[in-house]
Amino acid sequence: MSTASLCGISCVTSSHSRRIILRSGSNQVTERRVYLDHAATSWPKPPGVLEACLEFHRDLGVAASRGAYLRGEQTDRAIAQVRSKLSRFLHLDDAYRVAWTSNGTMAIHAAIHSVLWQTDLRGEHVVTTATEHNSVLRTLADLQERRGLRWTMVPCDARGWVDPDAIEQAICSDTKLVIVNHASNVTGVVQDLERIGRIVANSDAWWMLDAAQSIGYVDFDPRSLGIDLVVAPAHKGLGGMFGTAFVVAAPEVVPSLRSPWVGGTGRSSGTWTGPFEWLESVESGNLNGPSIASLGAALQSASTRSMADFQAKASDWLSRLRHQIARYASLRLVGYPDGPEDLQQVSRVPVLSFSSRTLGSHEMAMLLDSAMGLECRSGLHCAGAIHPFLGTDPQDGTLRMSFGHATSEADVDAAIQGIRLLGEVNA
The missing domain is CATH 3.40.640.10 (Type I PLP-dependent aspartate aminotransferase-like (Major domain))
Structure with a gap:
């Protein structure tokens, strides 16, 4: 069993298990909140x-x-x-x-x-x-x-x-x-x-x-x-x-x-x-x-927003995140059989899921929340029938990041940093 520390989180890896146990030395979490769960609900709400x-x-x-x-x-x-x-x-x-x-x-x-x-x-x-x-x-x-x-x-x-x-x-x-x-x-x-x-x-x-x-x-x-x-x-x-x-x-x-x-x-x-x-x-x-x-x-x-403009912006965000995930062999894109280039170019709303061979779903979410204030969805919820068709391994941890109209470029930059952290922990 080996122990490493990243961002104040102890990562204990067992040689007998693919799982990593996360231990935080404090109940304190970062003050900054970066909301990346818009597919669950939007936040913050629009003016009015x-x-x-x-x-x-x-x-x-x-x-x-x-x-x-x-x-x-x-x-x-x-x-x-x-x-x-x-x-x-x-x-x-x-x-x-x-x-x-x-x-x-x-x-x-x-x-x-x-x-x-x-x-x-x-x-x-x-x-x-x-x-x-x-x-x-x-x-x-x-x-x-x-x-x-x-x-x-x-x-x-x-x-x-x-x-x-x-x-x-x-x-x-x-x-x-x-x-x-x-x-x-x-x-x-x-x-x-x-x-x-x-x-x-x-x-x-x-x-x-x-x-x-x-x-x-x-x-x-x-x-x-x-x-x-x-x-x-x-x-x-x-x-x-x-x-x-x-x-x-x-x-x-x-x-x-x-x-x-x-x-x-x-x-x-x-x-x-x-x-x-x-x-x-x-x-x-x-x-x-x-x-x-x-x-x-x-x-x-x-009614005052352009959905086409948002889709163009969100498409760029998804592309940046996909290519960041693809840098790590231990992370796998979910729903992208052609890899980060997405060669078949289907239309998508701003939702991105990926899996880990080492970290569990909740472990990934807890790490990003505690270390960086990133609020992401753990697991692939409410859509059980789709998993076999996507080729996801039930033993793998999965995480979903999703964006909305209130998402900023700084939020996307933080998401990329979060993926980098997960990739380093997995490595």
């Missing part, structure tokens, strides 16, 4: 977002659709305005219905169950992909076990890219729903929505898009693409706060959607007997008015 939340509490602070008094009506109007802002941001009109939920996972559950609401789902079929969030895959597996749903998971390649032709081959005459994750939270790869849209349009299936990792970074038009349902949280690329997500439904499909669960009293109807209109059922209970108000401010800020 926190203020909008506080303003709602201070000036309104009442429940929506609960009373005819002035502040109740003002609350209703404020929330309706955010619905309209979101529709405009997505190039839609108010014929599209925006249903609020408490988080992205709940939005996914609401959308899937609104389509697949029947007690007996034998005869119904769903197509999805290996890049999906676990909340999609677990929901489909549960519906298979309890209600007889059949579903097909289309594989991805070593980049996390899904071939649209494989989706076309998976669609059959009884396919009810096609679910596509727009951008991978592991490799950042963005799927080809135009080709997928043309394929789904030639079937009788509906199309649901999980835009959790793309909205705010990649511009897309659900109407022109033929997307029936869009789900996303407010707090990631848009820069809103926790507590709000949404399902956006095309007007053509809304009449066929059903209550995804048994709700409480309808906010607008005031009755418990139902049947409730679809949106009212999804939103059963009090809405998170402050969080919705903060989304309105975040959308206002997002």
Whole structure:
């Protein structure tokens, strides 16, 4: 067993194990914080977002659709305005219905169950992909076990890219729903929505898009693409706060959607007997008015940014980090089978994952946090199905760095220094 010290962290290497044990001589960590986990949530928030939340509490602070008094009506109007802002941001009109939920996972559950609401789902079929969030895959597996749903998971390649032709081959005459994750939270790869849209349009299936990792970074038009349902949280690329997500439904499909669960009293109807209109059922209970108000401010800020300019800048950041990782034999890029040059040039959101043969996931994250104040995501979370296709070894530690609109050049420089530290520790 040997011991070395880097940045005040003792690294104890055992000859009988690939693992390195990190020991810190102090509970103190560096004062500087460099946030590199934007794929989990954005931070800091854009100007006006926190203020909008506080303003709602201070000036309104009442429940929506609960009373005819002035502040109740003002609350209703404020929330309706955010619905309209979101529709405009997505190039839609108010014929599209925006249903609020408490988080992205709940939005996914609401959308899937609104389509697949029947007690007996034998005869119904769903197509999805290996890049999906676990909340999609677990929901489909549960519906298979309890209600007889059949579903097909289309594989991805070593980049996390899904071939649209494989989706076309998976669609059959009884396919009810096609679910596509727009951008991978592991490799950042963005799927080809135009080709997928043309394929789904030639079937009788509906199309649901999980835009959790793309909205705010990649511009897309659900109407022109033929997307029936869009789900996303407010707090990631848009820069809103926790507590709000949404399902956006095309007007053509809304009449066929059903209550995804048994709700409480309808906010607008005031009755418990139902049947409730679809949106009212999804939103059963009090809405998170402050969080919705903060989304309105975040959308206002997002509308002033150029997504194309950000993508160009982020592409340069990813290239710099990839080439730094490639300098160390003990570190391996995840989702780049061609190496750091990325010869196939697929579009990506600013997410980069890599693995280590020596350090565990948490060990890498703890080292960067304690030694340099870098806040990164340890492990490849919420996307278990993609791992075999990426060739990642379950025994290897993995780390994800992701960037957002608040990321600075200094943050990227710090990330490169962090990779250098990990490479030296591994060596």
